[in-house]
Amino acid sequence: MVKTKVLERIKGSAKKLKRELFVLLLAYKDSRVPWYAKVFSILIVAYAFSPIDLIPDFIPILGYIDDLILIPLGISLALKMIPQSIIEDLRIQANEIKHKEKPKNWFVGILFVTLWILVAIWFGRLIYQLSSRA
Structure with a gap:
């Protein structure tokens, strides 16, 4: 029972991070977003999807630190650089795109x-x- 709740929480956090990464990608393309936020956002998105890490994943425990700490921290910082009203608009856009037939x-x-x-x-x-x- 406890494992199921923890696993569901982890899955929920992963989905939220994925959605926020998509919001940052949309922010990069939005003209209302300041240039420094665009640059930081695209760097975070590129690092998140890049197969190259600061600490290689084959190093036990330390290899996953960047995935567990650096990426969520970068997403959080990038979102703080963007005005909240724009983030809300981008989340709505991301949700609409997600539910379209691919x-x-x-x-x-x-x-x-x-x-x-x-x-x-x-x-x-x-x-x-x-x-x-x-």
Whole structure:
């Protein structure tokens, strides 16, 4: 019971962070937002989605500190730089965009699946050739 509540709280926090990151992305594109807030917002969004971290994730415990502390702290600071009325407008925009029907791009999906199949075939042949030489 306690684990379920903690897990639900963590999931809720993660969804809120994701929404706030989207708000910051929209803030970067909004002309009402000051330039310094735009710069800071896009840096936070870029860092959040970047595969490169200040502390690599493979380092035990410390590797996740940036994900657990730096990103939420950066989001909080960026939101404080933007006037509250603009943030409310951007949250409404983000919510509307979230609930729109997203178009499906079957061509890109098929392209990626085909690419992965070709990579698997190539890798399988490579392993077969290496094992037959031994």
